[in-house]
Amino acid sequence: MEQSPLKFRNGIKDGLPIGLGYLSVAFAFGVQASLLGLPALFSTLISMTNLTSAGQLAGIKIIAALGSVAEIMLVQLVINSRYFLMGVSLSQKADYSFTTGKRLIAAAFITDEIFAVSISKRQKINFKYFMGLAVLPYIGWTLGTVLGAFAGDVLPATVQAALGIALYAMFVAIIFPPAVRAFNILFTVSLAALLSCACYYIPFINNNLSQGFAIIICAVISAAAAAAIFPVKEDYDE
Numbered sequence: 517m518e519q520s521p522l523k524f525r526n527g528i529k530d531g532l533p534i535g536l537g538y539l540s541v542a543f544a545f546g547v548q549a550s551l552l553g554l555p556a557l558f559s560t561l562i563s564m565t566n567l568t569s570a571g572q573l574a575g576i577k578i579i580a581a582l583g584s585v586a587e588i589m590l591v592q593l594v595i596n597s598r599y600f601l602m603g604v605s606l607s608q609k610a611d612y613s614f615t616t617g618k619r620l621i622a623a624a625f626i627t628d629e630i631f632a633v634s635i636s637k638r639q640k641i642n643f644k645y646f647m648g649l650a651v652l653p654y655i656g657w658t659l660g661t662v663l664g665a666f667a668g669d670v671l672p673a674t675v676q677a678a679l680g681i682a683l684y685a686m687f688v689a690i691i692f693p694p695a696v697r698a699f700n701i702l703f704t705v706s707l708a709a710l711l712s713c714a715c716y717y718i719p720f721i722n723n724n725l726s727q728g729f730a731i732i733i734c735a736v737i738s739a740a741a742a743a744a745i746f747p748v749k750e751d752y753d754e
Contacts, residue, residue, distance in 0.1 A: 527648020535652030546664020556665035563661035611640035625650035700746035708738035
């Protein structure tokens, strides 16, 4: 039996839990941005135009360290390169309602969670459903940043410091479960952490390498090493 087309309200319903989750994570990002000295309006505009937690955190650290535009661009390219693959995959699920212009709009709202929900649907994804799915996460991410940024300006220093580690705790929570199940992921994460520590604690490297390029080098080397040691097996017969 043919399934009925997905509607805007279906997207709103599916996006509600994502929006609530983004609200808390973005609050932590807003606090972190405030701790680094970024104005609340500035951090809010970043969240309104990016929608990428890891990329934004790396970006504001480079900005706070007075890094170059080239560093920011390269860091974002490395960290967010997975969205290229997500966009290609979602294009196979998009129906006729996705014109070229609408595809460009939708591309700005692709996140890990929105991609996971969209790709899990049995039927084709139409533009109305996708935008319904994206609207609450977008509001949650933006509102959370606003609240966190202003809270960072008025909260005591001890509370700010405690909230400042919340975003890092989220990354640990994301990495730990797959790392426990798969040695190749554990190897990649551990190597990246080891290289990052070397960049920070070895005086010669720390004094001559900016934070932005340190992130790029750690990510590229660990990913390349994992790809060489644990290559993905392809079924050529298939």
